[in-house]
Structure formats: structure tokens, C-alpha cells
Amino acid sequence: MSPDQIAVLGAGNMGTALAQVIASNGHHVRAWSIETDVLEEMRDHRGNTRYLAGVALHPGIEPVWDCAAAVAGAALVIVSVPSQVVGPLARDISPLIKRGQVVLNVAKGLEAGTHLRLSQVLERELGKAFGKRAGSMGGPAIAIEMARGVPMAVIIGLADRDCSLRVQRILQNEHLKVETTADVCGVELCATLKNVYAMALGVCDGLGYGTNTKAFLATLALAEMREISLALGGERDTVYGLAGVGDLLTTGYSEHSRNRTLGEKLGSGGDWRHFLRNNTVEGVGACRAVKELIAGKGLRAHLLETLYEVLFAERPAPEALRHFFREFSYG
Ligand SMILES: NC(=O)c1ccc[n+]([C@@H]2O[C@H](COP(=O)([O-])OP(=O)(O)OC[C@H]3O[C@@H](n4cnc5c(N)ncnc54)[C@H](O)[C@@H]3O)[C@@H](O)[C@H]2O)c1
Structure with missing residues (x-):
């Protein structure tokens, strides 16, 4: 070569x-x-x-x-x-x-x-x-x-x-x-979305929930990723491949992931804004961009919207996540 x-x-x-x-x-x-x-x-x-x-x-x-x-x-x-x-x-x-x-x-x-x-x-x-x-x-x-x-x-x-x-x-x-x-569209949408949901998985860590809760939330996150991605032009195989489920798992579970770490700080009451100022944490901007994008298309994504309220509307993460589990995941 x-x-x-x-x-x-x-x-x-x-x-x-x-x-x-x-x-x-x-x-x-x-x-x-x-x-x-x-x-x-x-x-x-x-x-x-x-x-x-x-x-x-x-x-x-x-x-x-x-x-x-x-x-x-x-x-x-x-x-x-x-x-x-x-x-x-x-x-x-x-x-x-x-x-x-x-x-x-x-x-x-x-x-x-x-x-x-x-x-x-x-x-x-x-x-x-x-x-x-x-x-x-x-x-x-x-x-x-x-x-x-x-x-x-x-x-x-x-x-x-x-x-x-x-x-x-x-x-x-x-x-x-x-x-x-x-499927460039699917790869790019999954790459964007998994950072948002990795923050949600980090909130679980910060709240001290165990692996059952995290796996439950990861399953719900993947379902939302699939709905958003398919609605915006991505392919199903991409969501269930390396770009989607693969990257969601590594970002949501790795100690090296800055998106997961920021979520952990949200959950534990740590100084997440200070962490955000000093690190490239793409999930925060992605959460806002996707929220605006899907709202314009009449789509709902309850977990992503819950995280949006925590990040941008000062809603406390513990209460927001408990509310999400009560209202949206047993429907
Ligand atoms: N770190 C990872 O494991 C990883 C894995 C896959 C994808 N990514 C993605 O790659 C992108 C970069 O992530 P990273 O972890 O390398 O970030 P980083 O903060 O480690 O590095 C960012 C780089 O961008 C440069 N930069 C910042 N502002 C600039 C500007 N205005 N003009 C020119 N250069 C500028 C910095 O000098 C630095 O070299 C992110 O979107 C991230 O999601 C990161």
C-alpha cells in the first residue's frame, strides 16, 4: 500500500x-x-x-x-x-x-x-x-x-x-x-442524539440509581433516537448499528465521556456549568438544536424534552427524571 x-x-x-x-x-x-x-x-x-x-x-x-x-x-x-x-x-x-x-x-x-x-x-x-x-x-x-x-x-x-x-x-x-x-444522514443524526441521551444516562449515575434504571433509560433513549432519526431521514439499520446503539452505549457508560460526566453532575448537584465552560460537551447544544428541530416538525421526544428543561429552564434533574419515569415510561 x-x-x-x-x-x-x-x-x-x-x-x-x-x-x-x-x-x-x-x-x-x-x-x-x-x-x-x-x-x-x-x-x-x-x-x-x-x-x-x-x-x-x-x-x-x-x-x-x-x-x-x-x-x-x-x-x-x-x-x-x-x-x-x-x-x-x-x-x-x-x-x-x-x-x-x-x-x-x-x-x-x-x-x-x-x-x-x-x-x-x-x-x-x-x-x-x-x-x-x-x-x-x-x-x-x-x-x-x-x-x-x-x-x-x-x-x-x-x-x-x-x-x-x-x-x-x-x-x-x-x-x-x-x-x-x-446513510450519512443517519450517522450524523445518531452522532448528535447519542450525546444528548448519554447526558440522561449520566444523570442516573449522579442520582445513584443502579444498572437496572440505566438499562431501562438506555432502552427508552434508543427508542427515541430511532423515532427522531427515522422521522428526519435516517435509516433503521444505522440506529441499531455502531452509530446508534454502539455509540450510545460507549458514551452513556464510559468514565471518559464528557457528556455522561456532565449528566452525572446534573444528577448529583455538581457544578455542571463550570465543567461545560472547560470542556467540549456537544450534548448541551445538541439538546437545544434537536428540540427546536423536532418542534418545527410536530414531533415529541419526552426524554430529550425533559433534559432540555433541566439544562435550559433550571428544572432540578432529580425531580425531572422522577417525573419522566412516572408520566412517560409506563404509559
Ligand atoms: N473525544 C472523543 O473521544 C471524540 C470521539 C468521537 C468524536 N468526537 C467529536 O469530535 C469533536 C471534537 O472533539 P474533541 O474531543 O477532539 O474536542 P477537543 O476539545 O479535545 O478538541 C477540539 C479541537 O478543536 C480546536 N478548536 C476549538 N475551537 C477552534 C476554533 N475556533 N478554530 C479552530 N480550531 C478550534 C481545538 O484547538 C482542539 O484542537 C466533537 O464534536 C466531539 O463530539 C470526540
């Missing part, structure tokens, strides 16, 4: 983990970040302690200070920034991206205000030619576990078959299985 040139834009948790995987697969990775101190540490100490402590970076990862230099000649451009940054970053790189390149978003959320899925945001900024060449990664992928090379699997939602096979060839190895699907 001949090595490819890959650009990773954003050297946070996921960007650095993906760079590590791709470089260890024999490709040359140019990693760009706005955080110059992160790039300096990558260059001088072959590490990224802010985002991926304890991982010795592969020599095939080259930190670059100039975004244009990262993108130039890359077979694959990975966008690994918070969802609200995908639009502005795509606008910035739009003059640099060439038709032959594939763009893969790994952020999980919707654009605030427009409620667009992130491949739609990429298409809007990069042009119609990228309607089929821009996609998203979904599935259970906690960055630190990925960087450690434990067996795991992700799913790539990309409309163009050749492009998704290219991404699969670049990412897949003996530890990481890469599935592909043309």
Missing part, C-alpha cells in the same frame, strides 16, 4: 488519536491546530498532554502551523473541531480544497441556528462538488482508547462509495474496523 498524505485539522482529543492511528498505518499526517503551544509540544516532546496525556506520538505525525500547508496535497482532510467550528473552519479552507480531496468530519452535532447536519455545512461552505465527497465518522470512539490501539470499530457515512473505501483503507487496521454506509 502506498502511503498517503493526510491532513488533520484540530489536534484535540479526537484529532490527535486519529493522527496516531493513521500515522501508525504508514501514512504521513500533517496535524494543524490554532493552539500553537500544543503544536510546539508535539514537535519538541512528541506528546500532547493537554488532550491525550500519556501517548507518545508516532514519528509520522508532523505538526504544522499553517492550515494551507496541512491541506495541500492531502488525499483526506479530517475536520476534528467542535461542531460550531466546522462551518467557520470549512469557510476558511474552502479556497484550499481541491475537487479530488475527500473531507471527513468527526464532530458530533448540528449547526446551531440552521440545525444543519455537518456534512450539509461542509457542502454549503465547500460547494456542491463536495455533496458526495464530504461525510462524517460515527460509532463508539473514545479518543484515548483509540490511541491505545484496543480493538474497536467506527462507521463512515459518505455518499460516494469510492471515497468511503478510500477513508476505510486509510483508517482501518488490525485493531480498528471501519464500516461504511451511504
